[in-house]
Amino acid sequence: MLIKEDNHRAVIAKATLKVMMQEDYLAQSQNSKGKSQNYGVPQAGQPNNTDAFRKHILPLIEKEVNEGKNFSRLRQVYRAVMLAGWFRNKLRGSLLDKAYFDKNRVKA
Numbered sequence: 001m002l003i004k005e006d007n008h009r010a011v012i013a014k015a016t017l018k019v020m021m022q023e024d025y026l027a028q029s030q031n032s033k034g035k036s037q038n039y040g041v042p043q044a045g046q047p048n049n050t051d052a053f054r055k056h057i058l059p060l061i062e063k064e065v066n067e068g069k070n071f072s073r074l075r076q077v078y079r080a081v082m083l084a085g086w087f088r089n090k091l092r093g094s095l096l097d098k099a100y101f102d103k104n105r106v107k108a
Contacts, residue, residue, distance in 0.1 A: 003086050019062040
């Protein structure tokens with residue numbers, strides 16, 4: 001993720017989404033918490049189709065997610081969330097922050 005600022009505006013220069021297998025995601029999140037668990041990942045020496053899937057299929061899926069027409073709305077929402085975070089960080093401590101942020105003023 002890369003947001004560039006220019007003349008009081010923000011431009012998203014880079015916003016790529018990472019596609020992972022569930023077991024890889026869970027393992028990564030557990031490792032970041034200092035825990036290590038095996039989520040169905042075969043041990044060394046066992047037959048494994050997931051390596052082929054990771055090597056050949058996941059890159060194609062990731063390319064479709066980041067460039068394909070079918071995922072354009074997902075990318076649009078992702079970029080909107082990125083800009084909302086940028087906006088919030090820029091206005092932290094301002095009058096708008098004190099008056100409106102986290103005040104639950106939006107009615108459903």
